[in-house]
Amino acid sequence: MPLEVPENPIGGERLGECGLVLPSNAQKLPDSITAQSWLIADMGSGAVLAAYDPHGRQRPASVIKVLLAMVVAKELAADATVTANADDIAQECTCVGLRNGAEYTVEQLLQALVMASGNDVAHALARRLGGLPSAIRKMNALAMELGALDTRAVTPSGLDAPGTSTSAYDVALIFRAAMKYPDFAKAVVTQRIDFPAASGVGTVPVINDNKLLGTYEGALGGKSGFTDDAQHTFVGAAERDGRQLVVVLLRGQQQPVRLIDQAAKLLDYGFELPTGEPVGRLVDGAPQTKKKTVEPRPTPTSAAVGEVAESKDTRNTAMSTAFGTVGGPITAVAGLGVVLAFLMYLRNRRAKAARAARAAAQQSN
Missing domain, CATH: 1.20.5 (Single alpha-helices involved in coiled-coils or other helix-helix interfaces)
Incomplete structure (x- = not known):
């Protein structure tokens, strides 16, 4: 079933708009932005600076691995171990290359998950979290806790499946929360690690697939993804003059310019926007549902001062309450x-x- 749409847009009324959401004094947008949903936000304050269809629901592809990585960083010790099995190796790749029966640390797998987007690694970590159904429940519970109400994970890796959903707003919210975990923040900015070879002999290099690293000044890391249904997706962050911004692009194309270059243009645009007029805010948790309360009712009386108030037979009142109209x-x-x-x-x-x-x-x- 489709996810329920909140009565009020999470993050502010303007974020419920389906087109461009810009401050009144915003400069012209950069050309060649192909994403059907995007957002720029301040990582520190949570202020949303600009967006396009921020709550439009799209497929996430591998950016959902940020949510899985956060569950892993939250629940598993870095030195805990995971033994790979045949089901992990049989996953539809992109794969890092696990060896059946080989033992890996959670730290190694978390790095490979974030850096090289290994679907085999995502499956192995999901098993370590109690099995795929358990891992999916934990991912969705964490999304709900954060206030990412457009998000539903169906696979731990982001492979297409019926019901999978997220939004540019949610991806920014999740990435901002994930960066508070040191293990995740370290993994997304790491450019290369040596990983045990699938042959069982020696190691092979795992290279970070985030092209902003090393090409965009102040890049703090990020995650890209692609599936047939999701098309190209990306989330990343950068720092300039003490400000940290996160940018999200969903359902983008690689033409006329690469999606990573579109992300760089939006980051530049965000750093030039004034800070005093946000169009919304990344929430710090799911909005709490207000509980209905019963107003206290005073005892009815029409007696004047010095008179005895006429009282009802409490037994009749109790009987009426107990039996009601039926x-x-x-x-x-x-x-x-x-x-x-x-x-x-x-x-x-x-x-x-x-x-x-x-x-x-x-x-x-």
Whole structure:
């Protein structure tokens, strides 16, 4: 079933708009932005600076691995171990190259997950979290806790599946929260690690696939993705003059310019925007549903000072409360039954008395 749409847009009323959401004094947007949904936000304050269809629901592809990585960083120790199996290796790749029966640390797998987007690694970590259904439940529970109400993970890796959903707003929200975990923040900015080779002999290099690293000044890391349904997706962050911005692009194309270059243009645009007029805000948690409360009712009275107030029979009030509008007719029927039973009892007694009188008269004759 489709995810429920909140009555009020999460992050502010303007974020419910389906087109461009810009401050009043914004400069012209850069050309060649192909993403059907995008957002720029301040990582520190959570202020949303500009967006396009921020709550438009799209497929996430591998950017959903940020959510999985956060669950892993939250629940598993870095030195805990995971033994790869045949199911991990059989995943639809992109794959890092695990070896059946080989043992890996959570730190190694988390780095490979974030840096090289290994679907085999995502499957192995999901098993370590209690199995795929358990891992998916944990991912979705964490998304709900954060306030990412457009997001539903169906696979741990972001491979297309019915019901998979996210939004540019949610991806920014999730990435901002994930960057607070040191293990994740370290993995997304790492450019290369040596990983155990699938052959069992030596190591192979794992290279970070985020092209902003090393090409965009102040890049803090990010995650890209692609599937047939999602098309190209990206989330990344950068720092300039003490400000850290996150940018998200969903359902983008690589033409006329690469999506990573579109992300760089939007980051430049965001750093030039004034800080005093945000169009919304990344929330710090899911909005709490207000519980309905019953107003206290004063005891009714029409008595003047010095008079005794007329009171109701509390037994009748209790009876009315207990039985309500449905119980009234039932009670009436039950009462009628009692009366009829009593009349039958009297009739039987009279019949017995008459029979006894006739018997006595026959004996006397």
